[in-house]
Amino acid sequence: MTKTLFGRTSLIITSTLLIFLLATISIVGYFIVLPVGKRNAEDLTSLILLSAQTYVELPPETRQDFIDELSKSHQLYWGDGNEPLAQHTHLGPHFRLMEESLSSRLGSNIDIVPETKNPDRYWIDIKLAEQAIRIGFDRQRIDVMLPYVAFYLVAILSIMAVLSSLLLVRKITKPVQSLSQAAGIIGAGGVPEPLLEEGPKELAETAKAFNKMSTDVQNLLENRTVLLGGISHDLRTPLTRMKMALEMLPNSVDTELSTELSEAVDTMALIIQEYMQLIQGFEDENIESVNIKTLITNIVSEIKPNKTQLVHLLGDSDYQLDTYAAALHRVLFNLIENAISYGNKAPVSIAWEQRNSVLEITISDQGFGIPQAQQKKIFRPFYRLETSRNRASGGSGLGLAIVDQIITQRGWKLCLSSTKSSGTSITLSI
Template identity: 30%
Template sequence: MPRISLFWRTFLMLAALIVASLAATLGSIRLLDPAPPEQRLAWELATVLNLTRSALVSADAERRLLLLDALARDEGVRVIPLEPGDRIDATAAGPRLRAIEPRLRQLLGEPTQVAGRVNGIDGVWISFGIEGDAYWLILPRERVERQFGPSVRLLGAIALVLSLVGALVLSRLVNRPLALLARAFGAVSRGEAPPPLPVRGPIEIAELNRRFNRMAADLAALERDRTIALAGISHDIRSPLARLRMEIELARLDEAQREAMAGDIDRIDRIVGQFVHYARIAQPPRGEAVDVPTVIEATASSYRPLVASDALELSIDTGDTRSWKGDPTDLIRAIGNLIDNALRYGRSADGVARIALRASATPAGITVEVADAGPGVPAEQLDRLLRPFERMDAERSDSGGAGLGLAIVDRIARRYGGSLRLASTPGSGLRARLELPGLAPAPRVPATVLR
């Protein structure tokens, strides 16, 4: 079942409540006033016509003319004889006037006609008889149609549309604090400093935002302290390492001992470097146009000695990648860590690491996929590989890593709002797919004119 966001869930609940309320209201109106407007108007017109006919029948000839003049002058009601040659325009009567005609026939009897235009004159024309003679009762058309007013269905549709728009706005206002909080959490997960959330509004939302702001400030302070501490540790460790390397070169040692000790020092230096790189990812990335194929080729060139020694088979396909907006150091570090991880843990049974690197462009940025032909990893243990300081087994403890390679790549991906996904089947190798969206262009600041 597809998941529905809180915004749409709130909107649908409000919409359902509004529709049910309108349906109940319209049903109540119909129960309280079951007669349709056409029937009520037919009753009123029949009453006017009967009163007019009774007045004309009871009045003498002189008073009858005065009565007709008074009706035309004061009420806008005219009475004229119905001639056989009258031209009745059947198309001029609207649907509501046509609906009145059968109801008037029920009230006045046959033959009663209702027309909207006779002899080219607009109005509401109703035929009736007086002592065997046929006459037309003519009423102003706007006076009759005004009695209809808008239909109940039209009023209900307008109320429904306005209510749904109001529900949409209300849902937006209700869910806006949660949307801001979700974006702020997304910024924290990418290692960015989120903007402070507003602490006004409902008490619960204000208190939640206040606590989040305090947590974000504490995390930022913790990141700064950790970066400073790791930088200091790096300096304190690398300085003695440099002296040890120099003393090893000057010491009287055979070549095998010198290479073993130099290898240990390089291993310690790489581990320290990984600590520092992992800490510095929390800093905001700098954005510039990066030539992706050039960066990939330059990164792969550092592995040429291994390729020349037949310890590595590296195939590269840059695909349709061109330019990417981001920090080139992050891209170099991510690709290098993926290759190093495949080189360290993805060797085939013959001891050769066969690695395939493929890159492609996406609408948001680029995708880099690195696959090896090693023994693979059980699917239930893939998540462990993305955790800092996690390694699969004790046999790999002497591989020269600190368990930060993939964690660094994952943190770089989240820094840009991307992802690192691992897939593997035991015996078929590990495949790492890195998705890196490009940074959004910085907003243009209008130039200030000095006067």
Template identity: 30%
Template structure:
């Protein structure tokens, strides 16, 4: 039931805190406000009763009825004689009403009664006697609002405004915490794809500034180390090509025995293939710009080139949308997977391409011995080989690592699965980007 994002969770917790705090303050205000309001209401009713008592005592008995009418018409105070058969409805049982009754009895005497309704007539009914020894009783009828507690509209308005402002501040606080973390997560994903992220802004709270600075330093170090490693591999590979070319020439001219010469040339070609893989790995994340590419045409050209060197593929290339990718890098990745399939797959290689749920699946399957599921992730690491029938002792263990880096560079992935028909199914998944 909890929200998933840090922003929503932080805002929810702050909002709950604001609402609970506001409710606690309102409850405390109502509790503290009850006694003074009860005292004020009781004082008002007692003053009215005392005024009526004094007026009635001062008036002649024959003029009291006229005085009642005078109070009603001029002052809005209603007076009725209490009757033994009056039907009385008591006030609601609440703390405020109990305090009000206590204050009234303290001022008017223990015989005082209060009611919410008498003979079906609503109001704030207070009984009193002209004299403590007088059995004749009267009802003073005040507006019901006098005995009811309610918050003034302006207090509710200000309270609602305070809650809205508090929630707005809670949202601002939560967003200022989550925004840099979200930006850092996106930058981390960019680093994971092998790309260079834009530096994070080093502003805000001291802890967030330190975190952004440390992340920027880490990203810059990773880029520098990767660049240094690629330059070292490229430099070594480039420097080895010249002596290998010279060795090939010397073997062609100096070795008289045909079998020995072919063996030396084969060794040199294998070494050149290893160097080519080093070069491919070094430039797997080169600065090639992504562009809209017709992937079906690109893969069709790869199939044709494979046919020209005697590797006939069974291909199924469906209709594919144009997508943003790096054509040279994708060609290198697909070619590496096809070469692996030809080397270790038993001579039956299939290429199948389709668009599935906003992704493009490029599948190369073979009928070789396959790879155990426990070894899949390990074999994606550089310079790692699986010592089995799929192993080429002269290989470098860079083929799958190159494909994995190119996949991450495009925001995709490389899946190595068991072929339902036996063998290995290598699936290169690329997101469709326009």
């Protein structure tokens, strides 16, 4: 998630807000909650000690009235020493502050202990003027004095800050995400839906410019296809006439020259056919069920390698795949033809297997390999490792360009591995 713009922006804003709120909580706790808590503990401690001292100094006949008044007005209770008490445990911070204050004033260790029958009531044993006094109070007597509202408020603000930052970032990054997806569709040769030209001015103008660019690109591609289609049609007619004229030449014409001219005409016709395949693709193709072994066997038969050329097929002979049959045929034809043509006449292996719902077809030869610097360039139109432009030795330079366009359109993947010592291996993932 952090690799996306939404994830990174959300992480930065949320982290900043949480750090700010954590600092706020620390400041509020140190400068407000802690001093107020200490003051409350001191006040209750002073009231308890004052009540104990007053009780000791009062005549016995007035002490009961004093105890009743403390219970009624100050929620302090006088114990008779028989209350069942639990063992001393570590209590909350406000109790600890009271214990420290009482111990400091009386000069001895004072514990605040809860009652076993009434866990909400706590008792303190004090010894004054040789008299043991037990005074109790309820939890709410001290809890209500602590400003927990500040903590609750900060917690609510933290949740609101995080949620609002996520909503804000989502609102900002969603158009950018749509723009990225549309750009990917254009890169794959598709036509994306127009982006919504709304929202902040900058994003609306960007969407508008992108929609215009997308339309211009599609118009350019359509015009290119129409133009090249017309040129192809116009060129095929004179090439056909030239082919017929060559076949009608008298026998007195040099046979070698006639054959060379005929092969040149055939080469030009094939280049035109391949280039039209490159620009047209397989947009209207339907999905069909294909037996992989049968498809590869037929392709090898079409290529017609030399009788001494060995082609090993490795894979499940019954493997069926629902895919774009014509596109797959064209891709495998070009890849297998290259492996046989440039494989140094050594055996070629074609293996296929399924891994995690992905079919992988690997075509390996034992040729001279492709230099690392040229492994990406070979997929460019008309790029050839062999620079003489001789079709017999180097082809037209369109085969791998067609492969690259088809796998981009179909969302397939191609992985190339090539070294001088082991040849070239290409894996097609569908």
